[in-house]
Amino acid sequence: MTGGAELAARLSAAADDGALAALGFRNDDRDDVKLALAAALADRERMAEIQLLADRLRVAIGRIDRETDAFDVPAAASDWRGVGVTPMLALLAVADDVRAFHRSRGVPPEISNRSLSDLGQQAWVHRRTYGTFGVHTYAWLVTAFSGNLYWLGRLQFNLVHRSDGWVLSTHIPESGPLTPEAVDDSFREASAFFAAHFPDYPTELFHCGSWLLDPQLAQVLKPDSNMVRFQQRWNLEEEVGPGDADAIFFVFRRRGDVDRSTLPRDTTLQRAILDKIDAGGHWALWSGTTPQAPFRAVHA
Incomplete structure (x- = not known):
């Protein structure tokens, strides 16, 4: 400029x-x-x-x-x-x-x-x-x-370099239900998009780092819930840090020192987040990967 x-x-x-x-x-x-x-x-x-x-x-x-x-x-x-x-x-x-x-x-x-x-x-x-x-x-x-950063269907993606090469980091904006069909569509679109527009950054894996990958979620939500089905896509790698603040922020849109007694308990997810913290437990951030190959178009 x-x-x-x-x-x-x-x-x-x-x-x-x-x-x-x-x-x-x-x-x-x-x-x-x-x-x-x-x-x-x-x-x-x-x-x-x-x-x-x-x-x-x-x-x-x-x-x-x-x-x-x-x-x-x-x-x-x-x-x-x-x-x-x-x-x-x-x-x-x-x-x-x-x-x-x-x-x-x-x-x-x-x-x-x-x-x-x-x-x-x-x-x-x-x-x-x-x-x-x-x-x-x-x-x-x-x-x-x-x-x-590219918003492709339901999800957002950006290129990240790790010790094992480039991956497509996956992000979940607040823009509607996280249905398996919507996630599949985004994965397909992202696989094609980055191969076409960023071929000099080849990737084989999607990566995600989020409190949504905390295995404890599967213990408190229904097996067929969108969040549990999203979590089950990922091969978990490791716990990468505390997740209470992220859970409170993404579920309730609150930051900092929050009086949890004022937060709503209208949904199963809201109750699950608060019940665990109130009982002295904690949520965690986890990382995981899943292969892109199943979402790549096959050309005859």
Whole structure:
């Protein structure tokens, strides 16, 4: 990005309702984004911070193997108009650069837009979690805006390098039932997509690291539940860390020191999560893999 005039032009263009809808912003968040954009455009110091972050983001685009986090957020930006709003505007500023990288890889526009719509999705998650406008998952969003996260059907995928080679890391956005059919479709689409658009990063395995892979879930949910059937797909590798915070966040959309007595117990899953923690037990994060071969198209 060459200078302040270009940044201002990009941020002005980002205030368009259609552009914000394409990035996944819902109505309430669109209004707040437009207010933040107007405030930033009138604030020279804020524009300098956005420029700094946008420049760092641009360097990361296409760096599938990047090791550093592009979001070293200036301290002054931490609570301006809400948590993470300054880096959110930097993401808006580089969206077209990410789309250009997608085009260079032959990624269809509809997949490009769906993948970048995780920005609006994360703003919605933030509002559900804290009741305010912002985004607290900006470190995660760097993956999408580096060109290494693709929303394919029900699931999201990105390339990750491990000691045994490249794998497709699998992520589960909050976007509907996790049915076996939807997962199968996503696995098939991902296998074909990455083979076509990232052939220089060959993969044989899907990988997942999540509290959803905790074997204890199968002890408290019905065997035919979507979550248990999802878990049973994976060859578990190891327990990788504590999972209580993730379980509380993904099931109840709460962060930090949560008063569990205020949380709903309307579903079997909600009750199972809380009952175990209240009884002194804990959930864990597990990692696992499953082969791609069954989901690859066979050509005569």
